[in-house]
Amino acid sequence: MLRRLKFIGALGVMLLLAWVVGADQRFPPPDFESGYRLPSPATPAARQLWRQYADAGVLLAALALAVWLIYKKRSRRGLFWLSLFSLAYFGFFRQGCICAIGSPQNIVYALFNPDYAVPVTALIFCFAPIVVALFAGRAFCAGVCPQGALQDFMLIKPVTVPLWLEQALSVVPYIFLGAGLIYAGTGTGFVICRYDPFVPLFRLSGGSFILTLGAAFLLAGMFVGRPYCRFLCPYGGLLKLAALASKWRVRVTPDTCTQCRLCEQSCPFGAMREPTPAAASPQALGAARRRLGWLLALLPALVLAGAWAGSKLSPAAAQLHPAVALAERYLRQQSAPAQYGPMTPEALSLQRAADNPATILKEAADLRGRFDLACWLFGGWVGLVIGLKLVALSLLPGRTDYEPDRGACFACARCFTACPNERVRLGWMPAAEKPAPL
């Protein structure tokens, strides 16, 4: 019964945003002259500088608070309220922009387009969470990211995703990151932002596709903890790498691990890892070493194969760029003219192209050259990511206690109070009831 209820709820959430689809509708301007002057479209003024710095200040303060709540206070309740604040401020108030998830695109766009200067706030939003992750893990995901907070609040009854599937899908964020960066570098657009499924909810506006995608993620998020964060978020991928090298790490127990496995049960994100045997058999060790050697040798081949496959992608990938799309439409019109109504966007764009086809085609040619290189790099990156993941899966971990995976742990603090030692420390349970260590 409850499952059906949840399903109905999820369906409701999926359709929550359906109304916004109405925003796609555009009404024709008045037909008759009556002295009324249509206002000229105006670009909204940039956000005032002090407000931008205020955003950066709020981010830094929230990060500091998150670190304090995770490491000092070990407080899930504190993180919950911080998440709520972040959802309200960075989500609904700032409408998902500025946002750390899309900020690497600003950096890459600036690298390849000298006319663009990266705003200081974009730099802070991009690097501050990464720097924090280098010291204290994914504190940003724990309580500062509005997308993460929204999914966290929707979680009703988490189901366990098999770890093998989780590991395999963990490469997807890096592939998405690569795609986002090549489109940013070529000046096509910020696809990571464009396909962020939660921003339309924050803004109460968006297209049908992205709203459906957002609803699907929220629906899935009722039963799978933070699906976007785990299987798609490109910035999460960067934070994961930084967190792997973090100076401090989240420890479940304040004392000796009793290996009761309660923390493993409490983690809805599959981030808890069990202890591994002290030593593998010499036979198994030899096989593992040989496998590792083969995979290391295979790595350059995977990169090259990926680069080759990526190079085939260039013509299709370039068509997302408006200038290339216009050149395509112009050439098609030359060979097979299509009839468009007067003053339609298609007719106007074709007229613009026909005015100066050489410029349009030259721009398309330049862009295609950039895409050729970018797609080689993207394909190589995909090969590298898959190869490194295969290598990582062939390493033998050494763990003596139940502990969170440094990269996968969102530092949400749910596991703290599941640990009997922590409960004893907090005075919630007498020390005598604590299970004996195995």
Place this chain on the structure above:
Amino acid sequence: MNPASLHRALRLTAWIAGVFCLLVCGVLVCEHFAAATNDPWKSPQLIALKEKLAAEPKNQPVQNQIRQLDQKFRRESRQRLALDKSGAWLLLGGTLALVLAAGKAAALQKTLPLPQPRTDAGEQSVKLASRARLSLAGVALVVAGSLLLIGLGNTSVLPANQTAWQKLLGQAGPEEAPAEAAPALSEFQDNWPRFRGWDGSGAATQTNCGTNLAWRSAIPAPGHSSPVVWGERVFISGGTAAKREVFCYNVSSGALLWQRAIENVPGSPPKVPEVPEDTTYAASTPAADGRRVYAFFANGDLGALNFDGSVAWTKYLGPLKNPYGYAASLAVWGTNLFIQLDQGETPEEGSKLISVQGASGRVVWERSRPVSASWATPIVIEAAGKTQIVTLSKPWVIAYALPGGDELWRADLLANEVVPSPVFAGGMVVFINPADKLIALRPDGAGDVTKTGVVWTNDENVPDIPSPAGRGELVFTVTSMGMVKCFEASNGKKNWETNLDTEVKASPGIVGDRLVILSENGLLVMLRAGRELQEFGRSQWADKFIASPAFAGGRMFLRGATNLYCLRPEGAQPAKQP
């Protein structure tokens, strides 16, 4: 409340919230599909009415029906938006209640975990890693397959390699346009190729001035554009909201050789903007370059016609935002045509100067201009070792280098709406800030020359509509009330002034030693174009002159309200009236 009761209450709440959400969703989805199928742009009723209106533009009942339908659509749209908004909030509240209730109910039902110690952790770990590697290989295959599928399935028509690109770019480049030598300067000077002569100063290179009527021909369509002359052809433009045309007459006989409508221009909307009657759809004077005649109309249609009347090309440059209707004339230089397309009431409304290749209609370049609408025509001058095109529009006088179009200098000297065009005389660009000053500027500066370029100004009886005329060291101005003045171009010294006491809108012209002034009520006055005031004579015509005179081949051409007149020199034989 005991846990079981609480669980029941929460479960009931969740059910109610779920059903509520479904109902709201259903309403919103139905509403969405209703909106999607009732697109105001595609209403058959509206389309039919608009087609009817296009056929009968003055049909007031049809206009009223369209207005009512439009209002109905808007009302429905607003109601739909209001419903969407309130529905969204209801749905948000319902979903929140559902998630909270269902979450709490799930928590109450949760059984405490009782995990057992793992004894096969090592074996499981190896199996898990193996399965993860396999599934990762599967993901890799899916990714590679997707990349290849997208890549190989692409339908791009753009070239796939460098050689093909070069070939395509070569075809699209300027080489593709038919190579055409520019007419010699002397050809431009011998004819009257644009508004106010080859250099826009209003002065003819010929010395003979027609004084006797050679012929008179009817003009089939209204317009205030002036005649242009090339060889044996006189061109004028005219038009209405329904049709815009170019007319070609024989210089010797006045016979209408052909008339051609500029129509079916790609991108040009069937509904033309309303233009004040005082301006007309054909206020912009055409231009000719010996191969083609070019005409631009207030609806944004630009057309090039061969001298036999066939259409070379057409182009739509609109929509034009001009409070009184577009009136600036075309300029020609070499093989290119220039359109000063200044628009709007603020400098941010898309004003630009466009250079178009005469042979093909291809836009060679265009420059955005930080100015509002203007009615002045640009002039091309040779000064400071450069060919410059000088433009006027509030607030800037801006000169661009030819052929490239790079800006050379600018001066912030125009505070009012600019109608008179500039002239170049005595090494100065002389222009008018209407109802304020006559200004002479040295065109040899760079950058902002507002404070450094002005040589002299004069603020007495400044014209607001007629342009000055200039030749050699002298500049002549005429106000709308008929006050005529002669200035030294180099220092602004006034040589003489006289009041004709008549309303003047046409710009004066200079031919030989005569200054020709046409008044709106049909008066033609000839004064000496020199340092001393002398009136040669005046004649009254039964017509209205707003267009400026043209001079070529020893003849003078005047456009009246309904007739085109040709005046021959004394002694020449009159033509047989066409």
